[in-house]
Amino acid sequence: MGAVNSAPPALVDCEDVTWVRDQPATARGAAAALGRRIGLGEHRTSELVLAVAELATNMDKHSEDGSLVLRVLRTPQVAGVEVLVVDQGPGIADLPAALRDGTSTAGTLGIGLGAVRRLADTFDIHSRPGLGTVQLARFWPRPTPCSLDAEPSVGGITRPISGETACGDAWAARADDQTHPTPATPYTAGDHKPARKAEAFDWAAVTSPRLPAGSTTPAKAERTGTDRLRTAGRSALVRSATPGPGKAMLVMSCDGLGHGPIAALAGQAAVQALRTSTARTPEEAMQHVHQALRGTRGAAVAIARIEADGRVLFCGVGNITAAIVTDSTRANLLSHPGIVGHQMRSLRTYELQLPPHAALILHSDGLSDRWTPGDLAGLLAHRPAVIAAGLLRLAGTRRDDASVVVARGPR
Incomplete structure (x- = not known):
């Protein structure tokens, strides 16, 4: 586990900008425009476009129900571009071979995943x-700022219901680096801009649940005792939650009604x-x-x-x-009935321990909750954004907005 006074967790703001499916030329053009817009630089933008062209062409020719999203990443100092490619098959049988330089599947640009x-x-x-x-794949301006050395501790993804361009689901994370507790500043709601218009994208084909054969519901897993943490003595209702010393982060998942x-x-x-x-505690932030x-x-809302x-x-x-x-x-962590913004009963905070190499996963009901750890085989070793995209691909439903946010525990 990390030391109590370790460095603040690495966090970046993330915005899903453009989703592309079966359109390599559109992906290349969108990547070029986005690189120029955020100031990536001409040479770095050309490298981004080359990589996007290879990824999009591979997706178009060899994947099933593939989609590519271009995302803007921002820190207080710099902006970059992240490319996520998600498909539902057939998978890569020999991944090490596919990553060798010069190896490219037939009909692509020939630069290869390496x-x-x-x-x-x-x-x-x-x-x-x-x-x-x-x-x-992430692309930052060159030279890359040294502040980006650490991998972000939180990653997420959102997608609107098929036929909509705006998504009612959202996620966010914020660092808390106060050494001692301080009173929270009252928050006053201000004006909020309407959702940014975007090109409509049909999500139904790329987010239908594909749980592997033999998957069980969390309730069944709990009955067998094989797919749950044995948290007796570690999880407790806290009547007065007090933030601990040192660095921490607050992570939120929000599902707007409708x-x-x-x-x-x-x-x-x-x-x-x-x-x-x-606010330093989830209850204060929820208020x-x-x-x-x-x-x-x-x-x-969950925070x-x-x-x-x-400690969580x-x-x-x-x-x-x-x-x-x-x-x-x-x-599973317990939420209570209510609608944030309208009616909330007395808030309750639970305290538990996040084991080393574990992850905290929050998602809306745009995903089925019938997945088990076995369904995520191998994913937890990857970056939070990859875990989130993999879970959305696995369990996303067709009838609602969807979002996933993943936070890493101590390494």
Whole structure:
């Protein structure tokens, strides 16, 4: 476990900008425009475009129900581009061979995944035969700022219901680096801009649940005792949650009621509230989000505080699935009925421990909650954004907005 006074967890803001399916030329053009818009630089933008062309052509020719998303990543100092490619099969049988420089499947541009990995500042890939592949490539301006050396501790992904361009689901994370507890500054909800218009994208074909044969529901797994954390003595209802010393992060998942632009207003308001609030505990942060969502449709919201020693404080209202997951276990965290922004009963905070190498996963009901740790075989060893995209591919449903956020525990 990390030391109590370790460095602040690495966090970046992330915005899903463009989704592309079966259109390599569109992906190349969008990558070029995005690189220029955020100031990536001409040479670095050309490298981004070359990598996107290879990834998109591979996806078009050899994947099933593949999609590519271009995302803007931002820190206080710099902006970059992240490329995520997600498909539902057939997977890569010999991944080491596919990553060798000069190896490229027939009909692509010929640079191969090895060259994509070399061009990118960060490259990650997870492939499981029969289920599909998730690929991630990040491109920052050159020279790359030293502040980006650490891998972000939190990653997530959102997608709107088929036929909509705005997503009512949202996620956010904020660092808390105060050494001593301080009173939270009251939050006043302000004006919120409407959701940004984007090109419509049909999500139904790429997010239908594909749980492997033999998957069990969490309830069945709990009855067998094979797919849950044995947390007796570690999880407890806390009547007065006090933040611990040192560095921590607050992570939120929000599901605006309904879908479309009006639901997106609730998600945007929740994100803004978390980022601007000085609250240090999930209950305080939930109260600030509650104030910010008055006048909106309201939302289901879950907020967790993860401290450097693995201590977790959790508070949830509404239908957000939350679980601590290891390679072989899953422990669900309890949320309570209510609608944030409209009606909340007394908030309750739970305290538990996040084991080393585990992950905290929060997702909306746009995903089935019937997945088990076995369904995520191999994913937990990858970056949070790859885990989130892999889970969305696996369990996403067709009838609602969806979002997943993944936070890493102590390493």
